[in-house]
Amino acid sequence: MTLNDKELLKRDANRNIGEELLQSIRAIKSGKVGRTTPVEISPIAEARHKLDLSQGEFAKLLGVSPRTLQEWEQGRRQPSGAAKSLIAIAIKRPEVLKEILAA
Known part of the structure; x- marks a missing residue:
């Protein structure tokens, strides 16, 4: 009406x-x-948040474009190779990557 x-x-x-x-x-x-429905955060986005980095900063650290990182975070694509290893470190030991960033 x-x-x-x-x-x-x-x-x-x-x-x-x-x-x-x-x-x-x-x-x-x-x-x-x-929200009435919970929002599921991907492990990649969670790792980025632990490091307190923007998508652009995290993408640069991993050597990929921000768009590629968005695709990973939204589950449309999966990382491979060295990026997968760096993401595993970011998930399990974010302080290691923080040290590298500080240097």
Whole structure:
């Protein structure tokens, strides 16, 4: 149903927008509003987050394009070779890669 301008003004005349916003913020903070389905994070994305790197930074570390990394994180492609080894290290021992980045 589409309301015309006059109908919208009539509807909104009795609204307390400030109170509605406050209720929404309280609901979000209490956790009553949000995702209803859990989001599964790929091990590659988890490794990147452990290192606190952006996709671009992590891709550069692995020697691949950011687009390739996105494909891996979203499960559309799988890494192979040296990238797979570096990702395994990032998952099991992120501090090792942090050391390398700091040097």
